[in-house]
Amino acid sequence: MTKTVVLGVIGSDAHVVGITILEHALSAAGFDVHNLGVQTTQAEFVEAALDHDADAVLVSSLYGHAKQDCQGFTERLEEAGSDALTYVGGNLAVGQDDFEQTRTTFREMGFDRVFDSETNPEDAIEALRRDLRISQSKSEETGVRS
Ligand code: B12
Numbered sequence: 001m002t003k004t005v006v007l008g009v010i011g012s013d014a015h016v017v018g019i020t021i022l023e024h025a026l027s028a029a030g031f032d033v034h035n036l037g038v039q040t041t042q043a044e045f046v047e048a049a050l051d052h053d054a055d056a057v058l059v060s061s062l063y064g065h066a067k068q069d070c071q072g073f074t075e076r077l078e079e080a081g082s083d084a085l086t087y088v089g090g091n092l093a094v095g096q097d098d099f100e101q102t103r104t105t106f107r108e109m110g111f112d113r114v115f116d117s118e119t120n121p122e123d124a125i126e127a128l129r130r131d132l133r134i135s136q137s138k139s140e141e142t143g144v145r146s
Contacts, residue, residue: 002030002031002032003031003032003055003056003128003132003134004031004032004033004034004052004053004054004055004056005026005031005032005033005034005054005055005056005057005058005128006034006036006045006048006049006052006054006056006057006058006084007019007022007023007026007033007034007035007036007057007058007059007060008035008036008037008038008040008044008045008048008058008059008060009037009038009039009040009059009060009061009062010040010041010042010045010059010060010061010066010069010070010073011039011040011041011061011063011065011066011068011069012039012063012065012069013038013039013060013061013062013063013065013069014038014039014063015038015060015062015063015090016037016038018060018062018090019035019037019038019060020035021121022058022060022121022124023035025121025122025124025125026121026124026125026128029125031128032052034048034052034054036048042069042072042073042076045057045059045073045077046076046077046080046082049077049080049082049084050080050081050082054082054084055084055085055132056084056085056086056087056128056131056132057077057082057084057085057086057087058087058088058089058124059073059086059087059088059089059111060088060089060090061088061089061090061091061092062090062091062117063091064091064093064094064095065094066088066090066092066093066106067092067093067105067106067109070088070106070109070111071109073086073109073110074086074109074110074111075110078110085112085113085128085131085132086110086111086112086113087111087112087113087114087115087124087127087128088106088111088113088114088115089114089115089116089117089119089124090115090117091117092106092114092116099116102114102116112131113127113131
């Protein structure tokens with residue numbers, strides 16, 4: 001069965017390139033993708049996750065304010081009744097910090113996986129396949145669209 005992914009750039013962040021690349025890569029890999037674009041509020045993510053019965057919600061942030069923008073995000077999603085996986089990625093902190101510390105911070109905020117700005121779309125796709133238990137051949141089959 002095709003898995004549904006909601007993705008967007010959270011807060012006031014307007015960096016659009018990474019999320020656009022992710023959208024195309026995920027679609028090509030056979031996911032049903034709903035890209036909310038840039039400057040997406042927490043409420044818009046939650047609404048889209050429920051509307052599309054998302055299997056995963058991917059949050060992107062580049063401009064350094066991810067911690068503030070993502071505060072309470074996973075709780076809000078859960079309280080609304082979504083059991084979607086949550087991934088967050090991009091340039092999540094200000095400046096050159098220790099990424100392992102950043103990963104710990106966002107894991108403690110409830111995100112299932114945390115990705116840095118060196119992440120290739122294929123890394124996210126592999127993680128989704130693992131976490132959503134999609135076998136490679138199945139997803140390649142569903143990736144073929146007419
Ligand atoms: C282009 C750019 C801009 C453009 C954006 C144009 C647009 N509409 O997209 C403009 C000029 C508008 C801009 C503005 C700003 N920018 Co800017 N920008 C960049 C720049 C040069 C490239 C970003 C980019 O497109 N990369 C290419 C894409 C393919 O890579 P990516 O975005 O990293 O995404 C990949 C991965 O990160 C990952 N990924 C991303 N999100 C997610 C999510 C998940 C779940 C997963 C799995 C993976 C993932 O996968 C993507 C694909 O491989 C970066 C520096 C850099 N080299 O990264 C700075 C940078 C991101 N910007 C920065 C800043 C500070 C700003 C401003 C705040 C500057 C200012 N004072 O005005 C504003 C913010 C405006 C706003 N409201 O968002 C900083 C952020 C610093 C920080 N976090 O500490 C950076 C890092 C520059 C720097 N070194 O200081 N910016």
